Amino acid sequence: MSIEAVLLIANSNTLELNGLRNAVAGGFLNTATVAATLQNSNGEDVPGQTWPATLNYVADSNGCYRLLLPASLSLENNQRYKLTLAAQGDGLTAKWTNFIKATQRS
Numbered sequence: 001m002s003i004e005a006v007l008l009i010a011n012s013n014t015l016e017l018n019g020l021r022n023a024v025a026g027g028f029l030n031t032a033t034v035a036a037t038l039q040n041s042n043g044e045d046v047p048g049q050t051w052p053a054t055l056n057y058v059a060d061s062n063g064c065y066r067l068l069l070p071a072s073l074s075l076e077n078n079q080r081y082k083l084t085l086a087a088q089g090d091g092l093t094a095k096w097t098n099f100i101k102a103t104q105r106s
Contacts, residue, residue, distance in 0.1 A: 012068055
């Protein structure tokens with residue numbers, strides 16, 4: 001079963017990267033730099049937040065990084081947005097790209 005990630009329009013949203021690990025040494029990375037960019041279908045940064053935005057490490061977690069996205073993000077109902085996460089730490093770099101749908105809270 002697959003669960004689609006969503007952004008709720010006119011709501012604060014939380015973006016998390018969980019369990020970031022050093023693929024070589026195997027331990028959790030708790031001192032990485034993690035940044036996110038959210039773009040519309042035209043490749044333009046979504047207004048309402050400065051991009052790239054930094055995800056902060058969650059204290060006493062195992063490689064968890066979090067960012068609170070403001071309710072003021074300019075999102076359109078039923079549109080998909082490209083989320084890019086980039087992490088650097090311990091001399092390693094990782095990048096992920098996902099698509100997230102914006103929707104009205106029902």
